[in-house]
Amino acid sequence: MTQTIALYSIKGGVGKTAAAVNLAHAAARDGHPTLLCDLDPQGAASYYFRVRSARKFGRKKLLKGGKGVDKHIKGTDYEGLDILPADFSYRKLDVALGDGSRKTLKEIFRHFHDDYEWVFIDCPPNITVLSENIFRAADRIVVPCIPTTLSALTYTKLLDFFAEEGLNRDKIIPFFSMVESRKRMHREVIDALSGNAGYRFLSTAIPYLAEVERMGVTRMPVAAQHPSSRAARAYRELWLELRGPHRSG
Amino acid sequence: MEFLVPSSLDPDHLPAELARCGYRVREGRKSRHRFRLFDTFDWRLLSHGLELIQRRGRFHLHAADDGREIAYAPAAGSGKRAWLSHHFPDGPLRDALGKIIEIRAVLPLVDVTGEERTWEIRNADDKRVLRCRRRALHAARVTWRGDPHPPPPTDLPPPSPLHLLCVEPVTGYSKPVRDAETILDDQGLTHSTDRTEELFRQAGFDPAAPAKKPVLGLQPDWPAARATLEILRHQYRVARLNERGVLADLDTEFLHDFRVALRRSRSAMARIKKSLPPAATRHFRARLAEVARTSNRLRDLDVHLLQRDAYRQMLPPELHAGLDTFFALLAEERQHEFRKVVRYMRGADYRRTMDEWGAFLAVHDPQLPEAAGANALTPVRPLAEKTIAKACSRLLRRGRTIGPNAPDEALHALRLDCKKLRYLFEFFAELFPEGEIRPLIKRAKRLQDLLGEFNDLFVQRETLRHGLLRLAGDGPGSPPAEAIAAAAAAGGLITHLERRRSQVRRNFAKTFTAFEQCRHRRRFCPDD
Structure with a gap:
């Protein structure tokens, strides 16, 4: 059964795209056919894989779904990992989805189930009709959180939103991102939040590392650059935890 | 996409040309390969577009054309x-x-070793958009005890390596592939799908030789004797081709095909009347019948043992253990029979028969008057038509008399008539328009399959009864015949009752629902 994982955060700059890219890479390295859907109009994930979308592709094609989308999937430099690159026209996906006359993302993503075992979605930040659509389409919503008080507040807001909209809160899986263990506040927030069973934080945290920032220069997943680096190991841990012990895909 | 390329083509040609088109080209590390190719004796995988290889302790099944792993x-x-x-x-x-392989065995055929160079072709973003591989593969025939293929000719020139150029597209990037194709087009190279076949050829095999549907090149105006000889020569080749496999006991089809070739030969000599000298025909028919007879029991046991799984499914689980005992006895008998057949086929008698027959087929000249049969020089097609008409009318005559109460023997006789007719169709198929003869062969085969199944069931039942008698034996420890008979009767009943039980079980739901839905029931016990 195909697993659809959305990488989501209300705030930008929390390591969301880095997580999407490195988790998708780790899944593919594990031998699972994997697709990364870059829905963020900034296209950072596509940039990391050195992929551009075709001139003919955009919001309208995406929302039609089916074979028209397949044609625009591109192979990355890594075995078993494909990407559906972002397009700048995605900035208006919200408006397009809002009129309710089109296919939902859930329907569009179902089409990928034949070819891929894992589908990762790199979502644009903020809460909109689009994010709601993604929440319904994804099996799990993985949320990177920088361990600060403000982040904790944003995370609570997300939980409230799920409660209000009648969405399944169990889908949300947060993890700590860009952790700087020398900062006292980070340590305190982690202690406080990971002790709260209701928040269900993953036990793997991604530290703040220069290698991750350098992905913008190397334009490749950290494990492709240095498979044994600290960052590569951290994302691999995160992937293994997400995959779970008995999941074969 | 894979291309067979001449060794003269510079390995760097394609990467260099792509670089000239503006791509960034980076050569990867060289690597070495080693794998072993398998196929059945009758090339089933190859003819289905598949390739089975063994590499580093694993079997991989690939599509032969694009190497996709299945x-x-x-x-x-x-x-x-x-x-x-x-x-x-x-x-x-x-x-x-x-x-695909059904009851055939796959055999180790070719050891392949090779060197590979790869190039990554990247665009201006330094994104990989294509990969090229150049491989030089050396094929060597696997030598092993029991190899059923004829030994390679000794004068075979040392094989030169096979050069392959493989262009691997990246999803979503079609232009680089088109560019590569244009470059290769200019070199006059076209896409190849027969790499596997080429490797078999390099190792000295001839995978194109189809044993089942031969092309003998019969012409309607050939003298009958010439046509008959061609037909017999082909059957002789098939029989000899299967000898090694029979002796090595690799799968049961070797013996089966061997026996069919003998049977066809006898049938051809008997049906195509007077085209060869009658004395020789009589002699060889008798000799070949003798050869076939020695393996009759072995073939029956093979048929039986192949049914093992089907039998298990027929029986309730509590009788499986008994079935296993039974099959162990059969397997033991088969070993015994097999050794008998091997002894016979290694013996002088058999060798003499086959050599004489082969020599006769090779040197017989129907033009010599003293050697000829009465029909030797008549054109083959009218003779074929007459022979077929005769066999056909006999089959029809006999078939029409078979009503629901006809004795089993009548069906057995009909099976033989049908087989003879089908063989005639097959022998002479090339003389008639494809559209007329193929459908007839197909129908005749279906009829023969049905009659064959009837016969198989009969033979299997007989073998089972025979086995029961053997269980009784006459030694001091063996159970009395009455006990065996009682056990057999009980077993039969257990099976029948089990089948009936599961039938009844399946009917439960329907019957229960009928009761539940009955409107009169609601009068007493209304739904909540």
Whole structure:
């Protein structure tokens, strides 16, 4: 059964795209056919894989779904990992989805189930009709959180939103991102939040590392650059935890 | 996409040309390959566009044209030997393979070693958009005890390596592929799909030789004797081709095909009347019948043992243990029969028969008056028509008299008539328009299959009864015949009752619902 994982955060700059890219890479390295859907109009994930979308592709094609989308999937430099690159026209996906006359993302993503075992979605930040659509389409919503008080507040807001909209809160899986263990506040927030069973934080945290920032220069997943680096190991841990012990895909 | 390229083509040609088109080209590390190719004796995988290889302790099943992997499985024990489908571990490989090879064994045929160079072709963003591989493959025939293929000719020139150029597209990037194709087009290279076949050829095999549907080149105006000789020569080749496999006991089809070739030969000599000298025909028919007779029992046991799984499914689980005992006895008898057949086929008698027959077929000249049969020089087509008409009218005459109460023997006789007719159709198929003869062969085969099944069931039942008698034996420890008969009767009843029980079980739901839905029931016990 195909697993659809959305990488989501209300705030930008929390390591969301880095997580999407490195988790998708780790899944593919594990031998699972994997697709990364870059829905963020900034296209950072596509940039990391050195992929551009075709001139003919955009919001309208995406929302039609089916074979028209397949044609625009591109192979990355890594075995078993494909990407559906972002397009700048995605900035208006919200408006397009809002009129309710089109296919939902859930329907569009179902089409990928034949070819891929894992589908990762790199979502644009903020809460909109689009994010709601993604929440319904994804099996799990993985949320990177920088361990600060403000982040904790944003995370609570997300939980409230799920409660209000009648969405399944169990889908949300947060993890700590860009952790700087020398900062006292980070340590305190982690202690406080990971002790709260209701928040269900993953036990793997991604530290703040220069290698991750350098992905913008190397334009490749950290494990492709240095498979044994600290960052590569951290994302691999995160992937293994997400995959779970008995999941074969 | 794979291309067979001449060794003269500079390996760097394609990468260099692509670089000139503006791509960034980066050569990867060189690597070496080693794998072993398998196929059945009758090239089933190759003819289905598949390639089975063993590499680093694993079997991989590939599509032969684009090398796409279909399934893989661990290869426990890498000894050189024949693999039947049940030797493979349960899983996708066995499922995919089993459908194609059925009861045939796959045999280790060719060891391939090779060097590979790869190039990554990147665009201006330094994104990989294509990969090229250049491979030089050396093929060497696997030598192993029990290899059923004829030994390679000794004067074979040392094989030169096979040069392959492979262009691997990246999803979503079609232009670089088109560019590569244009470059290769200019070199006059076209896409190849017969790499596997080429490797077999390099190792000295001839995978194109189809044993089942031969092309003998019969012409309607040939003298009958010439046509008959061609037909017999082909059957002789098939028989000899299967000898090694029979002796090595790789799968049961070798013996089957061997016996069919003998039977066809006898049938051709008997049906195509007076085209060869009657004395020789009589002699060889008798000799070949003798050869076939020695393996009659072995073939019956083979048929029986192949039914093992089907039998298990017929029986309720509590009788499986008994069935296993029974099959162990059959397997033991088969070993005995097999050794008998091997002794016979290694013996002087058999060798003399085959050599004489082969020599006769090779040198017989129907033009010599003293050697000829009465029909030797008549054109073959009218003779074929007459012979077919005769066999056909006999089949029709006999078939029409068979009503529901006809004795079993009548059906057995009809099976033989049908087989004879079908063989005639097949011998002479080339003399008639394809559209007329093929449908007839197909129908005749279906009729023969039905009659054959009837016969098989009869033979199997007889073998079972025979086995029961053997269980009784006459030694002091063996159970009395009455006890065996009682056990057999009980077993029959247990099976029948089990089948009936599961039938009744299946009927429960329907009957219960009928009661539940009955509107009169609601009068007493209304739904909540």
